[in-house]
Amino acid sequence: MEQTVPKEYYQYLHELQAVDFALVELTLYLDTHPDDAQALAQFQQFQRRKQTLMHQFESNFGPLQEFGNSPVGNRWTWSEAPWPWQV
Template identity: 50%
Template sequence: MPKPVPPEYYKMLEELQVLDFVIVELTLYLDTHPGDHDAIQQYNLFTQQRKKAKKEFEKQFGALTSFGYSYSQAPWDWKNAPWPWQV
């Protein structure tokens, strides 16, 4: 059973999900409109915001992903639940 998490966990996770949605939509748009400089700027801005939000989330709650996409503290903390898909 996952340990309880504070409300801030859900707020920050939702922010990451929103940013992911925007980035995916911009990616799909840019696949068909590769010369749209405004969309590229938006993509880069949201990607930067997402990296910052991910770093802050992981600082407070641990890794979001494994397999080289997130750093680990010592000792190895990936085993610490809950994982984002468990909440």
């Protein structure tokens, strides 16, 4: 049975992937240019954006990761959201 997933689900995931890509690239750059204040400021900006996106996604669709998250209420909800290969 195929699940219907709202387009926002994919929009959040797409933006999270873009932000993660920028964070990886900035990490690599900062490894060789640790004194670049502008790059560090960009890195911190992307970190904040990622946290915001993750919070918004998880509020709407459930946890993104099974580890490091507290269960919601008295139930474990990780297995309730569609898995990436199910959408």
